[in-house]
Amino acid sequence: MEIQSFHEPQSGTWTHLLADGAEQRAAIIDPVLVFDSVSGLVGTTFIDNVLNEASQAGYELEWVLETHAHADHLTAADLIRRRTGAKVACSAGICGVQENFVRVFNMTDTETDGSQFDRLLKEGDVIKLGSLDIRVMETPGHTGDSIVYLAGNAAFIGDTLFAPAFGSARCDFPGGDAGKLYDSIMKLYQLPADTLLYLCHDYPKDGQEAVCRVSVEESMKTNIHLRAETSREEFIAMRTGRDSQLNLPKLILPSLQFNIEGGAAPDSESNGVSYLRTPFNRTIEDLIKGES
Numbered sequence: 594m595e596i597q598s599f600h601e602p603q604s605g606t607w608t609h610l611l612a613d614g615a616e617q618r619a620a621i622i623d624p625v626l627v628f629d630s631v632s633g634l635v636g637t638t639f640i641d642n643v644l645n646e647a648s649q650a651g652y653e654l655e656w657v658l659e660t661h662a663h664a665d666h667l668t669a670a671d672l673i674r675r676r677t678g679a680k681v682a683c684s685a686g687i688c689g690v691q692e693n694f695v696r697v698f699n700m701t702d703t704e705t706d707g708s709q710f711d712r713l714l715k716e717g718d719v720i721k722l723g724s725l726d727i728r729v730m731e732t733p734g735h736t737g738d739s740i741v742y743l744a745g746n747a748a749f750i751g752d753t754l755f756a757p758a759f760g761s762a763r764c765d766f767p768g769g770d771a772g773k774l775y776d777s778i779m780k781l782y783q784l785p786a787d788t789l790l791y792l793c794h795d796y797p798k799d800g801q802e803a804v805c806r807v808s809v810e811e812s813m814k815t816n817i818h819l820r821a822e823t824s825r826e827e828f829i830a831m832r833t834g835r836d837s838q839l840n841l842p843k844l845i846l847p848s849l850q851f852n853i854e855g856g857a858a859p860d861s862e863s864n865g866v867s868y869l870r871t872p873f874n875r876t877i878e879d880l881i882k883g884e885s
């Protein structure tokens with residue numbers, strides 16, 4: 594098993610390239626498409642680099658694996674699918690996310706059955722990658738559709754947990770739940786102590802290197818939000834308090850529209866241009882609740 598990790602600095606996101614080196618089969622986990630919200634332009638340099646590394650290694654890309662519908666960056670899943678023929682998989686929980694945000698953005702032509710993806714995954718499902726078995730673990734809390742991919746002694750954990758210095762992810766998005774996140778993290782802590790948790794994000798300060806992985810043992814001992822001895826009540830109180838002070842991610846509006854479609858751009862309009870929507874003078878929270 595071979596793993597390469599690539600850090601996209603604008604969103605602080607890690608994209609991971611997982612491969613069965615013997616059979617030259619590979620998967621890309623949480624690929625990023627860089628988006629400039631001011632100009633509306635996308636950049637492919639980052640994901641081009643990941644694809645070039647895979648090509649130079651002689652890998653055949655079979656899967657794009659999403660850990661959840663991201664709210665802070667656009668996914669490059671559909672771009673990779675169109676270029677390479679790789680299939681795109683995510684949690685079956687995506688359907689609930691689609692139902693929420695189709696309503697928010699009035700995306701009346703968008704299906705909410707997950708059909709934009711090639712495979713919808715549940716707890717215990719296995720994806721074959723050459724001789725590797727990638728097992729799915731459901732880890733709701735940050736979002737309702739969060740999942741972890743287990744391969745050998747590696748776990749690709751999405752936003753279920755951050756590096757020890759950053760703690761844990763917010764739970765105030767629709768479908769999020771601090772109690773469920775606590776349970777999911779404790780589920781990760783039941784893995785062997787030397788299991789390597791591959792992160793989806795890290796936000797290093799100037800001069801520091803981004804951290805792409807941490808062992809279960811290290812996280813249990815040093816994570817600032819949830820150590821082995823942290824109680825459920827303590828975590829819920831901490832997480833709820835922090836979340837009440839957080840601003841929304843800068844790219845939440847374009848990201849969710851784009852990502853619930855599996856990374857496919859909106860259909861072009863009569864002038865040949867695709868458009869993303871911005872609710873005017875309305876909050877996502879109000880739109881989710883259906884308030885006028």
